[in-house]
Amino acid sequence: MIDDFAKEYLHSDLREIREAMLWKLDGLSEYDIRRPLTLTGTNLLGLVKHLSLSESRYFGEVFDRPFPEPLPRWDDLGARGADTWVTERETRQEIIDRYRRVSEHSDATITALDIDSPGHVPWWPRPDVKMFNILVHVLTETSRHAGHADILREQLDGSTGTAAGYAKPQREPEFWEARRATIERAAKAAVTMPSETVRDS
Template identity: 65%
Template sequence: MADDFMKTYLHDYLKDVRQAVLAKVDGLSEYDARRPLTMTGTNLLGLIKHLAIWEARYFGAVFDRPFPEPLPRWDVESERLATMWATEHESRADVIDRYRRVREHSDATIDALALDAPGHVEWWPDPEVKLFDVLVHMLAETSRHAGHADILREEVDGAVGADAESMARKRHDADFWAARRATIEQVARAADSAGNGVNR
């Protein structure tokens, strides 16, 4: 009984976080959905592609329930790095549709197996795992990338929130946020000048 509750709780949380990631490309141009926004090239559509590929692997082959579409190799660096961005031949719809198919496949695995069902993650130092381990790992990984997506989307157009409705709702104007940013900048400079918490 407790295991069923825990599995449902973790699974529902994963479903919510997945939706939050998808919402971050709503209303964006192709360019803004794909453009690199960090030194390493992190971008919104690439995060979705990356999450789809790794979720397909974790809830697929790890439990001997392989996702029925080809996946790039995890042990070849060039293929692994290519999971972080969409090519010009991969449409946004293609990337999002694949994530939806992966989610359906993953959900079927999660629904079919008990939390203590065994799996094998060959790229982990301790490869013998349970569904619980992988569910927690994918929830943490998806949440981590959802946080990246929050920051990237804010950088693109200032939209914040976990869904399209909250991102569209403007609570404050640009002047409010400029003033807030200036205040935080001033405090950061004052703290630096004062030497608070210095590691020099």
């Protein structure tokens, strides 16, 4: 009973966070979803592309249920890093549609197998796993990248929130300028305060 509850709970959270990832692309231009927004080149559409490949491996190869479309394998050294950005020939819709197909394939694997079903992750130091391990891992990875997407989207247009239904109304730029100024003053003041005072507060 608790196993079924745990599997459904984790699976439900994964489905929600996938939708949040895709929502972060809504309303943005082709350039904005592709352009590098960090020193290492992190970009919104590249995050979705990366999650497609990662999830296809974890709920595919790991449980001997490979995703039926050609994607680079985990040991394809020539493809390393290519999953984190999108070429000019790859379309937004192509990336989104693949992520949805991978999700459907993953959902079928999760539904078909018990939470203690064995899997094998050859790229992990301890490769023998259970469905529970993989559910937690993929949910954690997807949530981590959704956090990246939150920051990237906020940088682009100030939009925040975890899903369309929870989008936070955008405030005037003056509000955020005042907020940033308050935080900046506190940061500078902390530098000049004795360390004992900072710890005690």
